[in-house]
Amino acid sequence: MTTEYDLIAADYLKSKVNPIKKYSEEFTFFQVLGNVEGQSILDLACGDGYYTRQIRQAGADPVIGVDxxxxxxxxxxxxxxxxxxxxxxxxxxxxxxxxxxxxxGVTAVYLLQYAGDAAALRQMMQTAYDNLKPRGRFVTVSGIPDLTPEHIRVQAQYGAIINLLGPATDGTRIETTLKTPGGEVRFHNHYWSQKTLEHLLHQVGFHTLTWHPMAVSPEGYRLYPPPFWSAYLEYPGITVLECWR
Ligand SMILES: C[S@@+](CC[C@H](N)C(=O)[O-])C[C@H]1O[C@@H](n2cnc3c(N)ncnc32)[C@H](O)[C@@H]1O
Known part of the structure; x- marks a missing residue:
């Protein structure tokens, strides 16, 4: 089966230079993940292993990536x-x-919004839960739930054109176009509300859920002064969700 990412793999990698990804997504994800030295980690939706390699470099062992x-x-x-x-x-x-x-630990930098229906969404969460030791943790970067027109407008300022292909309700398809150096990359995923995500995460067994606000690394602030980040931090396109088994 050919997936959308089979066709855009090389182009997707070019999006990594976007300052939002480099100085906020990456920074906030690793801040929430914390020290993984000596921990076994399963990285779901690992893509080309961009984050998987960094998790291994941070001392996690063994590390398995699945995509x-x-x-x-x-x-x-x-x-x-x-x-x-x-x-x-x-x-x-x-x-x-x-x-x-x-x-x-189980990690996933973008996974849940790729579920096309509630059954697949619940099954992805179940996979994360079943692969964790008792008191293990699932840390995932995800599209912001309950996406509003203001979030969509602000993301465009930062090179992400988000097109909601229907009403803002669970399962609606979203088309995202990311500007890359010299081009763009387009992919599709789905809208999920915070209520549905939390309901299903609790249903599979996760007991404590924390939605972490996005942060910016010191290097990000050095290279791009605070006014650059203000709209993004108020209306971020993504969030880091931490779920305890
Ligand atoms: C936005 S990319 C992120 C890749 C990587 N985590 C990163 O941040 O560089 C989303 C990834 O999710 C993968 N994906 C989508 N649906 C999936 C599924 N049902 N099972 C496993 N991987 C999936 C895609 O193939 C793609 O590699």
């Missing part, structure tokens, strides 16, 4: 061949993955 796109996993395996770190990568749909093992 539904064979092309993304091919890029991840090529990077691993070039600079072996011991990360294992698997091609699989997270909704159908089941339990690989039990891990201290």
């Amino acid at each position: 539904v796109s064979a092309q993304m996993i091919q890029l991840a395996r090529e990077a691993e061949l070039k600079h072996p770190t011991g990360i294992r990568y698997e091609v699989a749909d997270v909704a159908a993955l089941g339990q690989l093992d039990t891990f201290d």
Whole structure:
């Protein structure tokens, strides 16, 4: 099966230079994740392993990355061949993955909004839960739930054109176009409300959920002074969600 990311894999990597990704998404995710030294981590929707490698570099071991796109996993395996770190990568749909093992932490930098219906969404959450040790933690970067027109307007200022392809209700398709150096990359996912996300996360067994506000790294503030960040921090397009088993 060819997935959308099989077709855009190389172009998606170019979006990593966007200051929002580099100095806020990455910074906030690792701030919330904290010290992973010696922890076993399963990285879901790992893509080409951009975050998986950083998690391994931060001392997590073992680390496994899973993605539904064979092309993304091919890029991840090529990077691993070039600079072996011991990360294992698997091609699989997270909704159908089941339990690989039990891990201290499960991560996913963008996953839940790729669920096309509530059953798939719940199944992705179940996979995260089932792969965690008791008192383990699922940390995920996700599109902001309850996306408003103001969020959409502000994201455009920062190079992300978000097009809600229907009413702002659960499951509605979203088309996102990210500006990249010399071009753009387009992909599709889905709108989910905070209420539905929280309801399903509790249903699969997670007991404490924390929605972390986005932050900006000191380097981000040095390179782009505070006025650059103000609209983004007020109406961010993404959030970091932490869920305890
Ligand atoms: C926005 S990319 C993020 C990749 C990586 N986490 C990163 O931040 O660089 C989203 C990824 O989710 C993957 N994905 C979407 N639906 C998935 C599913 N059902 N199971 C596993 N991976 C999925 C895509 O193939 C893609 O690689």
